[in-house]
Amino acid sequence: MPVIDNVTCPVCGTLCDDLSVTVKENAIIDVKNACAVSEAKFMSFSNPKHRNLRPLIRKNGKLIESTFEEAVEKSAQILVDASYPILYGWSCTSCEAIRVGLELAEEVGGITDNTSTVCHGPSILSIQNLGIPTCTLGQIRHRADLIIYWASDPYSAHPRHMERYTAFSDGRFQESEWEHFVTRLRGILGRRRLNRASELVLMKEASLPVFSGQKLPPKFETRKRKVIVVDVRKTHSAEFADFFLQVEPNKDFELFQALRLLVRDGELEVNQVAGVPVDLLEEVADALVGCDFGALFFGVGLTMSSGKLQNIDAAIALTQDLNLRTKFVIMPMRGHFNVAGANVVYTWQTGYPFALDFSQNYPRYNPGETSVVDILSHDKADAGLIVASDPVSNFPRSAVENLVKNPLIVIDPVISPTTMVADVVFPSAFVGIEVDGTAYRMDRVPLPMKKLVDPPSLCHSDEEILRRILHQVKRIKQQRRKL
């Protein structure tokens, strides 16, 4: 049976590229090296219950099967007629499709936005304020002796992140923390039950006591590779940490600013910040300054809580301050497998990473104004095209209501609440499984996505569908110009 190696996983921004997939008679029968989330996708993506196999068009209120050509024609009509169409999604498709999508958005004078607008958009705005000291993940694997996950739970959202790039990976200058972790387990559980216990912990069925409290653990600084988890509640990732720092909800900003002051040897006029005693904060600040190479990963817990982009501003500023004392990097934990790629392609073609408005024939950018959620909340759009995304489940209610009342085209391999309310639905092929392409990892390392099996005969690639719509849009516009 053919085994395909070095497969890149089309699920999360960790973008593991070491999966081995076994294919038999155009079906995937086994995946190796994948985490549970990834395995679930590989093993169930082809389930016909979850996908449409033919294009659909809404007629008399009902979605009925149509030909590909009819769906293309209808979509092109909708887009050409619109004065302010939105083209949204793009983080679960290939860069090749995004390139065509941008040309289409330009051709129809639309607004195009990717899902960063609802996840790490604030992080991008912060980068535009301050810049960002960052690196590729291998630098962290080789060098980092202090790793911080802040408002991010890699165990659940990026399951192999720690194993591949941080605490449990081996690097040239840093060894895996794994042995130390096992020693810890051993101390707690006794030798015999160890194997079973570590299994349970990794499967999330059992939990470990978490190191937390008023002081850092003894000899913290002399340890080789240390992990601190900062969050509003104990996450599963916190169990793997050398220290868990609990912060009051919506007070991250205050904590960052306090740390910045301490890193600059300033003094605080309060006894605690965000529920953390100042003595402990001082210890943490010393640990930050004292490391050889520190890395701070943050998640949407920070971008979407009170303060939003200012939380990231403060986090980046802290990292920049720390570079005056040691080496420190910071990185957003990107969610969808190619959301970073969407930002990258948008930026090279137009100068801006998301929330693009082509309505005046050149790219304009002003998140808050040209971002899709804001446009929809104020009911300014008059048509929509969604690619590989499910805004009906994710957007605020008022935005969804306004999205749904306009003509809506959806290109998606799966059936979703958004496809169900659409006027035109294109079933597409899964990128990274049924069609190849390029995606960018969270550190913007480009990786090839493979085609492993053939898609159902009427499920074309996003790229192909978009190309056909673009072609048809051009034709309709040309005809109208002649009239």
Added chain:
Amino acid sequence: MTLKLQLIKELRVPIDAGCICPDTFAGKSLNEIAELQIWEGNRKRLLNSLFELKEDSQETPDETNIHLTGNLSRVQRIGAGMKGGEITVQGDVGMHLGEKMLGGTIMVEGNAGSWTGSAMKGGTIIVKKNAGDYIGGAYRGSTKGMQGGTIIIHGDAGTEVGCYMRNGLIKIQGNVAQFVGIRMRNGTIVVQGSAAERAGAFMTGGKIIICNNVTSILPSFSIDSIKSKAKAEGEAIKGPFYLFIGDLADHGNGKLYVSKNKNEYLKSFEEFL
């Protein structure tokens, strides 16, 4: 010349009406003005396809004045870059009102959108009701917020009032949301109502005066003294005020005045005086 513009269409998509500006109208005939170009979403339109235009022959000031009526909440960039003259709006108005304005006056009887007076350098904007976010702010990525002039909001304002402000005066008679005076470098912001968290975050200079309650003070601010009054562009505002200095995380030397009487919970800071 005084021109009256009445919106005659119900708007769906955003309108970019940067041409509605006294300097653009000046020296043009009514017909020429009627044919100025605006954007309705991705369609180019003539001004008179959306507005009915009339010249008010009774008023004949030297400057060009524009009176707008209708629900203009989707009309953006009115008065952008204006150098002189006057715009009055009966009703609400959209984003970027008076952006990069250099002189003249804009008076809005209703609400104004976000980015009102962003990067403005001179002139006056008065909003009789509420205003959105980023009043007197900067364009994305730029550090040039408001550099002069005056903005007065009679109602409330949103987040990040005066972001990257470098000079001028912003007065909010109502309340402000989070991050008033963020990254401000100079100039004055007066909040007659109360302010939500994080006033003065990252500020390096300038003055914020909060006359009512403030939800909290950032840990990176240090108390300096108690002042009986605070001065805002010549005007003295009666205190007493706690004066905080910050944002020390950015080596800042901004002044944050907070009413003493309305914020009893800040008494604990007095031990550092």
Added chain:
Amino acid sequence: MGGLLVKNGFVYDPLNNINGEKMDIAVLDGKIVEKTRNAKVIDASGMVVMPGGVDIHSHIAGSKVNSGRLLRPEDHYKDVEARTAKTRSGVGYSIPSTFTTGYRYSRLGWTTVMEPAMPPLKAKHTHEELNDTPMIDKGAFPLLGSNWFVLEHLRAKEYEECAAYVAWMMRATKGYAIKIVNPGGLEAWGFGRNVRDIDDPVPNFDITPREIVQGLCKVNQLLNLPHTIHVHTNNLGKPGNYITTLETMKCVENLATEVNPAIHLTHCQFSAFAGNNWRTFRSASEEISEYVNSHSHVTLDIGQIIFTNTTTMTADGPFQFILYQITGNKWVNNDVETETSSGIVPFRYKRKSYVHAIQWTVGLELALKIKDPWKTFLTTDHPNAGPFMAYPKIIAWLMSQKARDAVISKISRKARHKASLPSIDREFTLHEIAVVTRAGQAKALGLKNKGHLGIGADADIAIYNLNPEKTNLAKEPAMIRQAFKNAAYTIKDGEIVVKNGEVVKSVNGKTYWADLKASQSLLEIEPELQKVFEEYYTVKYENYLVPNHYLSIGAPIQIQTKV
């Protein structure tokens, strides 16, 4: 493709010793030919005809450039390009979007541009952007000066193994030349450190920058690469660094051959600083040009400063960190595992700043003091010293003392008094301009079909509306600027793509890469490489490679190596 006949222009084709003679150039099937029949005629009478411009060093594509774009919305929004029937939209100023980059180069009459800093791990990104950069041919230089494999081979003096590795690298990344930035310093920067000078060993690797430069120079010769090593020196941007620069040139002196130079020093202006600190800072153009005038193994490009707000971006992480500290502006740093680093800081060069004004004189002094124009090329290290759109200005400065004086009268007084530039009266001829903007650069890059208009050359032609017979150009700098700003015609592969400064046709350019043919035994490094690969990188060996389909028009240059 129909033929073209460019009639009656003043032709400047230095590689074929044609110096402003009135003649016709015939084009067929994208090449220069002896003659064509029934060709479309372009009347170039009263105009200057040159080969299409060539840029040996301009940051136009890839991870770092794109981070610069993302960093600076405020840089874009005032300088936009709306779509037309022929062109895509985009943004301009210091870091234009990809389409705009291509169109703008083409409007200047440039047809070949080299992206000089490709992090190999992100090579796919560079190529994807190059594919979206129309109008020009291009190539990219992989960064190798702090690469672990290179450092380890060179430390062990395994030159042939290192050559095999570099040959593999050119294939793996579709690279064109060896780029060395702050040799060894970028590895040190991985822990926030740097190397002090060319003999300061790289932490943890026990090799000096001198050994890296010499080693890669030897490797370059073993491989017969078309271009020399392309070097951004240690200590770039620091007062007193000219000593390091001289040492760097000297350290490969004995590796020079009769025919080919051994080293290219890029954006030399940034490496020609004298003085002990910023107060005593002065130009070292004298010391550098003296050395270059008396040796034949060096070429350089100037990296001319433009007084404007631009974006600095180099692979030199520690240097960018210093700029961040000096300016307090926003700062991006992006280190790449096992290979390199990079940094970005927005920067404004001010006339009234003594240091910036001296930097401005250094670039021009280098160009004017180095006697042989074949050794020195016009660049702005786009966008580091200024956007490439400033080339017409620089051409005017080189051709006209009057143009220089106009600026000199406005710069910092202290700089005006200290600089040697005001006393230089050399004025470039159009022939010399053609050397420093195309012929010399093409020759240094080893691009045989570029930079000239001889039979068989690629039909990349620029026509400028400038009449050297009618005007004394040195007295009319505004005319020079105007003519070079909007090419009357740009012809790419035999097609008219620009007319009167407007893009009339969008075409895709080729991507050149060095397809090195080494002996079989050397090609057998792959299994060995694969073994350590996973220890060094977080991606799989297979996924690191750039397959051919990543280049929309790949143009491998086949080279027989000496190993």
